[in-house]
Amino acid sequence: MSWNDERVELLKKLWSEGLSASQIANELGDITRNAVIGKVHRLGLSGRAKTAAPAVRPQRPTRPENPREQSRPQRPMTQGNTALAAEFDDLPEEAPAPQPQASGNVLPMAQRCTIMNLTESTCRWPMGEPGTESFYFCGAKSNPGMPYCSHHARIAYQPVQDRRRDRRLAYL
DNA sequence: CCCTGATTCGC
DNA sequence: GCGAATCAGG
DSSP states (O other), rough: OOHHHHHHHHHHHHHHTTTHHHHHHHHOSSSOOOHHHHHHHHHTTOOOOOOSSOOOOOOOOOOSSSSSOOOOOOOOOOOOOOOOOOOOOOOOOOOOOOOOOOOSSSOOOGGGGGGTOOOTTTTTOOSOOSSSOOOEEEOOOOBOOOSBBBHHHHSSSSOOOOOOOTTGGGGG
């Protein structure tokens, strides 16, 4: 399949809505996320919702030799749109009761992810003993719609893991 | 290991 | 222009 106007338009829409490349690829069908990303770049709509400027120069270390290295002019990077209003669609009632690990040594207080530090995208896997000073949260990056990071989500939802990222595609 | 976007380059 | 392969990272 190729990029007709409809597909490009849908791509723009979904991309601006904050869907990931693979989600969009999945939606368009018969296309990979690489194709989507490539198209996005060609269309010049890359770079949405970045918090800080990483400023890492690309650098392709192991590639077939590249004779002339051209200096790259540091793109201005106009980014906005930081917040993607995330709503809790459904925190599962079948909430797993993860067993907190009672370990001897815990993170220093300064690094702990407390309830105050939790955001939409921080893993809420409890660590330490609840109700005590040693209690905190995993705090790693959680997956969209999930209260846990991918690691802990695996532990949490072992048998049934039906729901995925298809919720928002229901109306299409 | 799952995922994310970014980049390069042969086609 | 296209996108697989690759890179860098969460």
